[in-house]
Amino acid sequence: MSALYRCVLLNRVSTCKKLSGLTFRNYKAAPPQWRTPGSYSRAGSTAITPTTTQPGAMANKADKMSVSCSRCLSSQASTQDGKAGVKRVSIEGNIAVGKSTFARILQSACSDWEVMAEPVSKWQNIESGTSKVCTFNLLQMMYQDPQRWSYTFQTYSCMSRLRTQLQPPPPCLLSSEGTPVQVYERSVYSDRYIFALNMFELGCINPTEWAVYQDWHSLLVEQFGHQVELEGIIYLTAPPEKCMERLERRGRPEEKGVKLDYLNKLHVQHERWLVEKSTEIHFEKLKQIPVLQLDASVEFQSDPEVQDQFITTVCLFIAL
Ligand SMILES: Nc1ncnc2c1ncn2[C@@H]1O[C@H](COP(=O)(O)OP(=O)(O)OP(=O)(O)O)[C@@H](O)[C@H]1O
Numbered sequence: 001m002s003a004l005y006r007c008v009l010l011n012r013v014s015t016c017k018k019l020s021g022l023t024f025r026n027y028k029a030a031p032p033q034w035r036t037p038g039s040y041s042r043a044g045s046t047a048i049t050p051t052t053t054q055p056g057a058m059a060n061k062a063d064k065m066s067v068s069c070s071r072c073l074s075s076q077a078s079t080q081d082g083k084a085g086v087k088r089v090s091i092e093g094n095i096a097v098g099k100s101t102f103a104r105i106l107q108s109a110c111s112d113w114e115v116m117a118e119p120v121s122k123w124q125n126i127e128s129g130t131s132k133v134c135t136f137n138l139l140q141m142m143y144q145d146p147q148r149w150s151y152t153f154q155t156y157s158c159m160s161r162l163r164t165q166l167q168p169p170p171p172c173l174l175s176s177e178g179t180p181v182q183v184y185e186r187s188v189y190s191d192r193y194i195f196a197l198n199m200f201e202l203g204c205i206n207p208t209e210w211a212v213y214q215d216w217h218s219l220l221v222e223q224f225g226h227q228v229e230l231e232g233i234i235y236l237t238a239p240p241e242k243c244m245e246r247l248e249r250r251g252r253p254e255e256k257g258v259k260l261d262y263l264n265k266l267h268v269q270h271e272r273w274l275v276e277k278s279t280e281i282h283f284e285k286l287k288q289i290p291v292l293q294l295d296a297s298v299e300f301q302s303d304p305e306v307q308d309q310f311i312t313t314v315c316l317f318i319a320l
């Protein structure tokens with residue numbers, strides 16, 4: 001069944017449904033508007049059959065994916081900052097788990113979603129203040145000498161994420177009749193509660209730097225308030241060994257020295273923050289954020305059926 005068809009179907013779901021372990025409670029939301037790659041079309045309204053009742057291959061694929069949702073999205077998106085009705089969601093997960101790949105799939109499936117990529121190329125090409133010819137690769141510097149460069153990296157990565165999260169949605173999203181969504185690849189929150197915290201625990205950020213980082217991070221998040229709030233988090237998980245395999249296959253030069261142990265530590269940070277909820281969080285709203293956990297160890301890149309299943313699940317999460 002195509003993503004377009006199933007998203008049309010979603011329009012009629014109003015009672016508690018269970019999909020691959022994901023429970024949805026009563027919701028009435030406008031249907032997400034979908035496109036198939038290459039052709040954009042608006043969805044009409046048709047009766048729905050929940051995906052769990054679909055026989056055959058789809059059900060088997062669903063068995064392969066473990067999906068869980070800690071709480072579903074509130075239908076109230078931001079209304080105070082010119083982003084009325086636009087929901088904001090971040091995709092979180094370990095290095096090379098497949099966030100960009102997943103984001104591209106979402107982007108190509110739905111015209112109402114704007115995916116904002118992590119600004120890696122900016123980190124790789126910081127222009128010198130005096131000469132545009134001279135650039136610095138801060139990502140490489142951080143990996144080569146984490147003790148020296150981690151704090152600098154976190155200031156720059158957090159600033160660039162903040163800039164991304166403050167970007168207004170494009171006019172087409174604001175005028176959308178469906179459920180427009182801005183999807184960020186990582187966020188100012190993972191900057192602090194995954195990476196900066198991890199670097200501090202590893203001793204690559206010293207206690208003074210950590211105190212300074214936390215102070216300005218809190219100030220920025222509090223000052224920008226609802227402008228940097230999220231309505232949901234999509235957490236992609238895979239065993240660190242799988243991430244290592246994908247990281248090596250991708251072959252990003254700066255990541256040559258990344259060890260499995262580092263990915264294990266980042267995995268633990270993600271689990272503490274998003275699953276066990278044992279990370280100390282300093283923002284009340286962030287503590288309440290619904291988290292959709294998706295098992296990204298499935299090789300979904302070349303499997304349209306699995307992609308469809310993911311899209312449907314995200315679509316339901318966002319519609320709630
Ligand atoms: N589900 C998947 N099945 C197989 N290969 C995948 C899958 N998802 C991603 N990959 C591959 O793994 C590599 C890393 O994926 P990707 O760049 O999307 O990860 P990422 O999470 O965005 O990484 P980063 O944390 O560095 O931003 C890529 O080579 C991609 O083609």
Ligand SMILES: Nc1nc(=O)c2ncn([C@H]3C[C@H](O)[C@@H](CO)O3)c2[nH]1
Nearest residue numbers: 095118120142153157191195196255
């Ligand atoms: N130290 C550190 N802090 C961050 O906030 C952060 N965000 C991403 N990364 C690394 C992971 C990938 O190699 C690469 C692309 O995601 O950049 C980070 N590294």
